[in-house]
Amino acid sequence: MASTIKDLSSSAAALYDGGWRASDKDELTKEYALSSDDAEDLCAALRELEDAHYPIPPSNPYSLKGTERIAPTTQHFSQWGIS
Numbered sequence: 320m321a322s323t324i325k326d327l328s329s330s331a332a333a334l335y336d337g338g339w340r341a342s343d344k345d346e347l348t349k350e351y352a353l354s355s356d357d358a359e360d361l362c363a364a365l366r367e368l369e370d371a372h373y374p375i376p377p378s379n380p381y382s383l384k385g386t387e388r389i390a391p392t393t394q395h396f397s398q399w400g401i402s
Contacts (some may be wrong), residue, residue, distance in 0.1 A: 324357055331364030341366040 324330050339347060341362040348358045 323354070324361060327360055327364050331361055331368060334361070335365055335368045339365065341369060 344362045
């Protein structure tokens with residue numbers, strides 16, 4: 320059965336901004352009286368948002384390959400007078 324939520328992506332984005340996550344499926348189902356299909360679809364959309372905002376980090380978190388993360392060094396803090 321298809322989802323009855325009219326705008327799934329907007330609904331998921333609003334819930335995500337409100338702090339809801341895909342792991343909150345049971346609570347979402349109760350809070351918004353969702354059918355199991357709607358809950359599954361909504362949690363899938365929330366999972367996509369989570370993955371987009373917090374991708375799985377590389378095995379080396381200080382690697383620049385695939386991310387924009389860098390390890391903080393004294394050089395980063397020295398610009399603010401912190402050593």
